[in-house]
Amino acid sequence: MSFFQFLFDRFAYVIVYFITIILVLLVVKLGLFESGVSISTSNLFYIGLLSIVLLLIYLFIDYLRQRPFYVGLNNASKEADLQSFLKMTAVTREQQVFKQLCEEAYQDYAEKLYVYEEQQKQNYYFTNRWTHQMKTPLSVIRLMLEEEEEWTKEELLEQIDEETLKLQDGLQMMLSTIRMQKFELDFSVEKIELLSFIRSILHDKRKTFIRYRIFPKLETDYEEMMIESDKKWLTFVLEQLLHNALKYSHGNKSEDSKYIKIAIELTENKIKLTITDKGIGIKREDLPRVFDPFFTGENGRRLQESTGMGLYLAKRICDQLHHPIMLHSVENEGTVVELHFQQSFDYYEFARDER
Known part of the structure; x- marks a missing residue:
């Protein structure tokens, strides 16, 4: 100038x-x-x-x-x-105020850009792994169809149904990953009767339980337990936790590993839901990272069926729903996952504060 x-x-x-x-x-x-x-x-x-x-x-x-x-x-x-x-x-003071506003705007822009770039990296990495994982069921189905003569009709249908369920679970995880980016647009809180809600999930997963030859045991001293949550997102979390419990209990020959225990109890002003399996457990050094994205740990590398996104998404959803989630595990002894529901949490007040 x-x-x-x-x-x-x-x-x-x-x-x-x-x-x-x-x-x-x-x-x-x-x-x-x-x-x-x-x-x-x-x-x-x-x-x-x-x-x-x-x-x-x-x-x-x-x-x-x-x-x-x-x-x-x-x-x-x-x-x-x-x-x-x-x-x-x-x-001048005017210039100082102007510069401060620019610094704050730039800081906000840099943070949003970093979050966006991290999301893009995660999406790329997850899509890459997810695509390779989806190839496996398709390859198995195609191979079975090519060798159709070696299978009975019942065996063929059973195996195709099993691989189809894997594809369905994979697609559901991909959809949930996409929806999580705009969680606030797909969020609806309602009152849920927890016992009947869990029973309906166990009923929907009955084929998977039968296939793994593992059976659920629902334990509680209450006939009814009301919570407030989003039914669709909570369904995804519980299905993911049950899927992990089944996957890492399958193959264990002990008698205890044939059961997955789901317990509900009331402690002070909280309802605690516990899912316990007697599977292969998790190594102590892997425990701090089980909720990190793409972390599969020793068990995931051994089974080669893990994307490392299941527990990460479950943790993010629980954080959004304000349901604290905790995981305890001992290698070769089993895993315990706890979900806590607050009976008096005001979601509407929380939504106003978020705005």
């Missing part, structure tokens, strides 16, 4: 100053005239000119003081480099 542009921005201020000087000189001349004292016009003109010169000197000094800011602003505008602008020294 040149000095003339600087003056032009203060054109109204300069005009008002000129008018003020003229009025002051007129008042002085009239006042002296009434007192019988005369002052020459040249003296008045000299006073006015001196005042204008002092004004111009002040404006020029002020321009030199603010010039680094304007030069930096001009360079940042030409180079489209916001970071170089944020490094400039603000002189």
Whole structure:
């Protein structure tokens, strides 16, 4: 910004100053005239000119003081480099406030950009792994169809049904991953009777339980237990936890591993839902990372059927629903997952605070 542009921005201020000087000189001349004292016009003109010169000197000094800011602003505008602008020294309070607003806006932009880039990386990585995992059931079905003569009709249908369920679970996980990015648009809280809700999930998963030859045991001292939650998201969480319990209990020859226990109890103002299996458990060093995205651990690498997203999504959903989730496990002894439901949590107040 040149000095003339600087003056032009203060054109109204300069005009008002000129008018003020003229009025002051007129008042002085009239006042002296009434007192019988005369002052020459040249003296008045000299006073006015001196005042204008002092004004111009002040404006020029002020321009030199603010010039680094304007030069930096001009360079940042030409180079489209916001970071170089944020490094400039603000002189006036107005510039300081403006720079602070820009810094806050840039910080917000950088955080959102980082979250977006992380989501894109996760989506790419998960889609890659998910695609390879979906290939397996399709390959198995195609292989069975090619060797149709070696299977009875009942065996063939049973195996195809099993692989179809794997595809269905994989598609459901992909849809849930996409929906999680806009959780607030797909969220509806309602009162749920927990016991009948769990029984309906166990009924829907009955084929999977039969296939793995593992049976659920629902234990509770209550005939009815009401909670508030989102039925669709809570269904996904419980199905994922049951799926993990089945997957990592299958193959264990012990008698206890033939059962998965689902217990419901009331503690103070909370309802605790516990899912316990006697499967292969989780190594101690893997426990701190079980809720991390794409973490499969030793068990996932051994079974080669894990995307590392199931528990991560379950944890994110539970955090959104304000249902604390905890996992305890001992290798070769089993795993216990706890879900806690607050009986008096105000979702509507929470929604207002989020807005």
